[in-house]
Amino acid sequence: MLLPIYAYGHPVLRKKAEDITPDYEDLSKLIADMWETMYHAEGVGLAAPQIGRPIRLFIIDSIQLEEKGKDVIGLKTVFINAEKVEEKGKIWAYEEGCLSIPDIRGDVDRLDTLTLRYLDENFVEHITTFDGINARVIQHEYDHIEGILFLEYLKPVKKAMIRGRLENIRKGKVKVDYKMKFA
Known part of the structure; x- marks a missing residue:
């Protein structure tokens, strides 16, 4: 079932999510339903807060990037109750976007290596190190379960330039090809 994606301005996106059992x-x-919703919206990741659930659950599928000819070894995974163990490596900028903040993209600096402790959909624990684009997609979705949006990493000039567009999203004045829920 397709779920509505909660738009910028909705309080659930700023909440630190809770563990589940x-x-x-x-x-x-x-x-x-999250997989179906993410694919329908043409995303590579989706966190539970983005569908109105303040729980520590997110999914990613970077295999799609492989298919688009990017130099990526893709990954399709469910992450439950994830906790960062370590971030390290080089800082690199990459243009990010978000299904909850449509039509806005911006360069975000992140470290290129992430070690994460998480449970899969069968509640089996993993401690895995990710790098490159996989680390970036996971970091972006992990931020969602911490109540952080990629906008917080943008440079002040970029934030000033998009202020009006963000206000339009908050008011529901945005066109997308997927269901959205506004505050």
Whole structure:
């Protein structure tokens, strides 16, 4: 089932999300709905707060980037109750966007290597190190479960330039090809 994506300005996007347990109601269906919603919106990641659930759950599929000819070894994974273990490496800028903030993109500086402790959809624990674009997509989605939006990393000049467009998103004055929910 396609779920509405919560737009910039909705309070759930600024909340630190809560851990879940294996008995979380209809978790398998929720994850399946998140995959369907993400693909429909042409995203590479989606966090539960973006669909109105303040829980520590996100999904990514960077395999799509492989298919678009990028130099990437893709990854398709469910992350539950993720916690950063370590970020290291070189800082690199890359233009990011977000399904909750449509039509706005900007360069974000991030470290290129991330080690994460998380549970998969079967609640099996993993401690894995990711790098490159996989690390970046995971960092972006991880920020969502911490209540952080990529906008916070933008340079002040860029933030000033997009202020009016952000206000339009907050008011629901944006056109997208997927369902959105506004504050």
